[in-house]
Amino acid sequence: MSPSERRSAILRLLCKRRHETATNLAEEFGVSERTIRADLVILSCYYPIQVLRGRYGGGASLPNWFHMESKTLSPKQEALLRKLRGTLDGDDLQVLNSILAQFALYWEYR
Template structure:
C-alpha cells in the first residue's frame, strides 16, 4: 500500500468522522502506529490535523472549521458543456445538465 494513498484515505476518514484513534487507523491500514504518526505528521503540514492523548478523546483530530474544497467547474468548462448539451441525445442532456447543477460555480 502506497503512503500517499493511505494518507489520502486517512484525510477522507477525518473529513467524515472528525476524530479517529491511532490504533484504529493502524489496524484499518495494516501498518504500525508509528507509521500512522508519520502519516499524520506529513498531513499536518498541509491540513489542520492534530493529535491528542488520553482515554476516550485521544487520537487524531481535524479542526472543526475545516471543510474540504468543493470541486467546481471553470467558466470555460461551463461554457463548453452549455454549447454541447443541445447536440447530445436527450438522456445525455439530462446527465450533462446534472453535472452543471452539481459542479458549476454560482
C-alpha cells in the first residue's frame, strides 16, 4: 500500500469511527506509530483532523460536522449565513438560500 493509499484509508476510517489512536492505526496498517503521526500531520493540512496527545482520550478525531461524502457547513458558518440572510433581498437572497439548501445540515426555508 502506498503512502497516499494509506492516508486515504486512514481518512475513511476516521470518517466512520470519528476517533482512533495512532497505536491502533499503526497495528491496523502494519506501520510504525511515527509513520501514522506523519500521515496525520499531512492529512490535517487538508482536513479538519484534530490530534490530541495523551494516554486517555488522545488520538486523532474528526468533528461531527465533517463528512467526506457530502460537504457541509460548520454550525458557526451556518449561523453567520442565517444572520446575513436577513440583510439580503432579490437575487442575492436566492443565492444565499441555495447555498444553505445545498450545504446546511438542517435547512428549512423560513
